[in-house]
Amino acid sequence: MTSDAPLAAASLEACVSVQAADFDPGAETLALSAGRRDVGAVATFVGLVRADKGAAEASEISVMTLEHYPGMTERSLQAIVREAWERWSLQGVRVIHRFGPLVPGERIVFVGVASAHRGDAFAACEFIMDYLKTRAPFWKREDTPEGGRWVDARETDDAAAARWGSPKVQG
Amino acid sequence: MTSDAPLAAASLEACVSVQAADFDPGAETLALSAGRRDVGAVATFVGLVRADKGAAEASEISVMTLEHYPGMTERSLQAIVREAWERWSLQGVRVIHRFGPLVPGERIVFVGVASAHRGDAFAACEFIMDYLKTRAPFWKREDTPEGGRWVDARETDDAAAARWGSPKVQG
Amino acid sequence: MSVKVLYFASLRESLGYSHETLTLPPTIATLGDLRAHLARRGGVWEALGDGHNVRAAINQEMAGPDALVQPRDEIAFFPPVTGG
Amino acid sequence: MSVKVLYFASLRESLGYSHETLTLPPTIATLGDLRAHLARRGGVWEALGDGHNVRAAINQEMAGPDALVQPRDEIAFFPPVTGG
Numbered sequence: 001m002t003s004d005a006p007l008a009a010a011s012l013e014a015c016v017s018v019q020a021a022d023f024d025p026g027a028e029t030l031a032l033s034a035g036r037r038d039v040g041a042v043a044t045f046v047g048l049v050r051a052d053k054g055a056a057e058a059s060e061i062s063v064m065t066l067e068h069y070p071g072m073t074e075r076s077l078q079a080i081v082r083e084a085w086e087r088w089s090l091q092g093v094r095v096i097h098r099f100g101p102l103v104p105g106e107r108i109v110f111v112g113v114a115s116a117h118r119g120d121a122f123a124a125c126e127f128i129m130d131y132l133k134t135r136a137p138f139w140k141r142e143d144t145p146e147g148g149r150w151v152d153a154r155e156t157d158d159a160a161a162a163r164w165g166s167p168k169v170q171g
Numbered sequence: 172m173t174s175d176a177p178l179a180a181a182s183l184e185a186c187v188s189v190q191a192a193d194f195d196p197g198a199e200t201l202a203l204s205a206g207r208r209d210v211g212a213v214a215t216f217v218g219l220v221r222a223d224k225g226a227a228e229a230s231e232i233s234v235m236t237l238e239h240y241p242g243m244t245e246r247s248l249q250a251i252v253r254e255a256w257e258r259w260s261l262q263g264v265r266v267i268h269r270f271g272p273l274v275p276g277e278r279i280v281f282v283g284v285a286s287a288h289r290g291d292a293f294a295a296c297e298f299i300m301d302y303l304k305t306r307a308p309f310w311k312r313e314d315t316p317e318g319g320r321w322v323d324a325r326e327t328d329d330a331a332a333a334r335w336g337s338p339k340v341q342g
Numbered sequence: 343m344s345v346k347v348l349y350f351a352s353l354r355e356s357l358g359y360s361h362e363t364l365t366l367p368p369t370i371a372t373l374g375d376l377r378a379h380l381a382r383r384g385g386v387w388e389a390l391g392d393g394h395n396v397r398a399a400i401n402q403e404m405a406g407p408d409a410l411v412q413p414r415d416e417i418a419f420f421p422p423v424t425g426g
Numbered sequence: 427m428s429v430k431v432l433y434f435a436s437l438r439e440s441l442g443y444s445h446e447t448l449t450l451p452p453t454i455a456t457l458g459d460l461r462a463h464l465a466r467r468g469g470v471w472e473a474l475g476d477g478h479n480v481r482a483a484i485n486q487e488m489a490g491p492d493a494l495v496q497p498r499d500e501i502a503f504f505p506p507v508t509g510g
Contacts, residue, residue, distance in 0.1 A: 026197010029217065037222035037231075037275040043296075044215045046200065047426055050287060051208035060208075066425065067351050069418060072402035097425060104208040109426050116221060118300055118510075119331065125214075126293045129426060135404070137418075138425025139351035150352040153395075153422030160290065218510055237509065238435050240502060243486035268509060280510050289426075300510060308483070308502075309509025310435035321436040324479075324506030 007085045015093050016077040018068065020100040025110050032092045032114040039091050043121035044112040045129050051104035061142040066099040066108065069137035073097070080131045084113070087127070088120040095128060097138065127164050134161040178256045186264050187248040189239065191271040196281050203263045203285040210262050214292035215283040216300055222275035232313040237270045237279065240308035244268070251302045255284070258298070259291040266299060268309065298335050305332040343413035347380075350420035353396065356386050366411070373398050374407030376417065390419060397422060427497035431464075434504035437480065440470050450495070457482050458491030460501065474503060481506060 017023075025046050033039040051060040081093050092114035102108060111128045115121040140151040188194075196217050204210040222231040252264050263285035273279060282299045286292040311322040348361045370376050377398070381391030390396055398405050399418045411417065432445045454460050461482070465475030474480055482489050483502045495501065 024197065025200050026195065029196050029200065029215070033217070033219055033276070040219055040221040042217040042219070044200070045289065045293070046204070046213040047289065048204055048211055048213070050211040068425070069348070069350055069399070069402070069420070072399055072418070075402050105204070118216065118218065122216070122293070122297045129289055133426040134423065136425050137350065137399070137420060137423050139421065140424045141351070150421065151424045153424050239509070240432070240434055240486070240504070243483055243502070246486050304510040305507065306488070307509050308434065308504060308507050310505065311508045312435070321505065322508045324508050
């Protein structure tokens, strides 16, 4: 797939995975440039479960459980990737998001973007994360020894998504 | 090392490598969060040699050779990392830059940043790349079947570095 | 008309179930109408009423209160998302 | 005073060598003075003169034309960097 080619629906589906299983960020990063001579930049992001929830919390979380909306999750991630593909000159995108129970230190999400130039790769990678945070139907529940609670949405995430301007992706 | 700890000189030296050998971006990415429960975000960048130099060129490059200034290269990369560490709340940084002859498809540079939050990780990773591009003493020479030439510095790289404001790192 | 309604996360937990099939009275034309209809059940269902931070999707696309509800739609209600 | 001077990349290639040890006349106080001194060699050395895009470092730190040159300094001249 070159940066000028339209993004086929099959490619869009292939580049998004929603799964309970862990993933290998190293293998995913390598796959974005493997066998290619036109990729100049690969930007990646890995999000992980943190134990430390700040001074306001009584104790560290023991388990974080991610609920999602099967079907809509994949569709929304594909829409986010399609929009990134339209906004920047990209050569490859990979998005993996896990669901189910995760313990601190475990990986939650991977976003990797390949492009000829670093500006496009960085911008698209950060854009996908910002939109994913505010548009993809995932919900986090944190359990501590004292009990569980659902994580509130953060205004800073809405602000981060808003700086990319008016989306075609609905939210 | 926590985000509140001062950055020891030994840590600064350990996180910068200038080498002829290839590196494993997957292993480097994993190392930034391995065994930790406080890292929420790992942003990485891999730069690679591209064969395609655009329509203005007669033919694809066969070899790109990176010359550098031993000693100053390490110092300048360490200064860039120190500045990133002062600007953002970071938990780990890794910079690897290769020198010597490289063929299209080969990796040139790795920058990885770990932080509690994605905003810091993305910003610091991009900052380090922008500063490295305009401050670290590396020079690229491209050889094609028709002959070789030194790559000109790009104004877009100066502009990318300038958007981070006045540096403490001299340039 | 009949629609399928799904609930997620804290909303699913407080309501006590994750989905239902509803036969709607003809007065319900929009997503906003449906939210008000469900909120009138009272008790925990008031969480779906006006002023509560509940998002919605129709057929797996985010939708606002003016979106039209059609027969056999899959309609979902959920709190603001917190993935990533 | 005596200083070590290094040349890199296209500058090294066009000058034909990578380093030299120079004994400087007492009139040379700054990096700008040294550049002008070297440019006066003529020919390929004019690449070091005013208006040419050459950067410099003293003891492995970037330095401008007003920076003072001290005995035993390591001074480097090179084109704008192109790494990454």
